[in-house]
Amino acid sequence: MSAANFKLDVKADALQSELYQLLVCPRDKKELRFERTHLVCDSGHRYAVIEGIPILLVSEAEQTHIEGTRALGVAEFGDASQLPQFHVAANEIDPFVRNAIGATNGGLYAHLVGNLQEYPIPRLRLPAGAGRRFLEVGCNWGRWCIAAARAGYRPIGIDPSLKSIRAANRVGRQLGVNAGYVVADARFLPFRDETFDQVFSYSVLQHLSKENARASLSEIRRALRKGGNALIQMPNVFGARCLYHQARRGFRETRDFEVRYWRPAELLSTFTKQIGPSKLSVDGYFSLNVQPSDRHLLPPRYRAVVHASEALRWMSGKVPMLARVADSLYVSSSRTA
Ligand SMILES: [Zn+2]
Structure with a gap:
């Protein structure tokens, strides 16, 4: 996903765009900017965005949940196409x-x-x-x-x-x-x-x-x-x-x-x-x-x-x-x- 495409996605959803304005680097609280598929801060900390979802975990910290480690694995791999896709009907429970x-x-x-x-x-x-x-x-x-x-x-x-x-x-x-x-x-x-x-x-x-x-x-x-x-x-x-x-x-x-x-x-x-x-x-x-x-x-x-x-x-x-x-x-x- 290119940065330009991504910005279009963000614009398409008002709250999502508002959400991005609230985000900072979880490590040092510096501003984040888009760099192709990642959010990046001035200190060079990089966070993958998977299917429009920012993965803002701190990889060097011991994770509190196994799913945090898994999310970091997906972020490193950077390929959302590997994730299972769900098609849930309107009247169905996810x-x-x-x-x-x-x-x-x-x-x-x-x-x-x-x-x-x-x-x-x-x-x-x-x-x-x-x-x-x-x-x-x-x-x-x-x-x-x-x-x-x-x-x-x-x-x-x-x-x-x-x-x-x-x-x-x-x-x-x-x-x-x-x-x-x-x-x-x-x-x-x-x-x-x-x-x-x-x-x-x-x-x-x-x-x-x-x-x-x-x-x-x-x-x-x-x-x-x-x-x-x-x-x-x-x-x-x-x-x-x-x-x-x-x-x-x-x-x-x-x-x-x-x-x-x-x-x-x-x-x-x-x-x-x-x-x-x-x-x-x-x-x-x-x-x-x-x-x-x-x-x-x-x-x-x-x-x-x-x-x-x-x-x-x-x-x-x-x-x-x-x-x-x-x-x-x-x-x-x-x-x-
Ligand atoms: Zn940072």
Whole structure:
């Protein structure tokens, strides 16, 4: 693809072009320019653009997910024609989402693998977007970006997986959603300082080492406007289900992509230090990540779990101690001026 052709592609899509104006080099935050098939910064860092998707990963860093390593492999090879092509009918569920649903949405969705009849789009616990700029860190196929677009935000999603970002683009086109997607790493955000009003992340930073999570949080602060907010879901070390999972693996040190559990006080001090004043609220109990909006997709025994979780969440508003034993917490942090 020549640079001239590429610019035509970019012009064809207003948000995509807007997206490119926000991008900088993830290594040194310098300006990027097109050089044939790559984005290049003044220090000579080069990033392939595959099917219009910039691969803005830092190759010398240890990748946090195997799909990051795979995306770098495709970027080096530079040949999009080798990637599998999907032709998804208007009324069909994207095959990537059909297969990935158990991984992206959690164990209570495993029965839907290969059998999904609709896209489970969650409800965002945020005020209406009113055109504000939204970044999702670790978007996979884009369910929260779709929710954000429908709530009036201008969403951009990043993920280290090229497969996921290609799926997010397909699903976005299919549903007529205006969202931009980039292959990138939370620790090295490829965006200008103070770009976003709202940052959101769900079931993502829990998979990183605490050191990597802290690096991601300080990048999130940099990318947030002053007065902006980050809403980030994290697992609680004292949650009943979380304790069960930790016991099953003998409370040993975590590794690779396993879930890291955090103490509520540790979440508050870390997020306050890395982003700004923070507070906790309950996302749910007994699972990591089942969404009340997906109740109708679940078998009766899981619906009961959702029901109990929602009842406890409501009660946690009256009895703050209950928040301390929730399995899934939201940390809301503001970047102060
Ligand atoms: Zn650079």
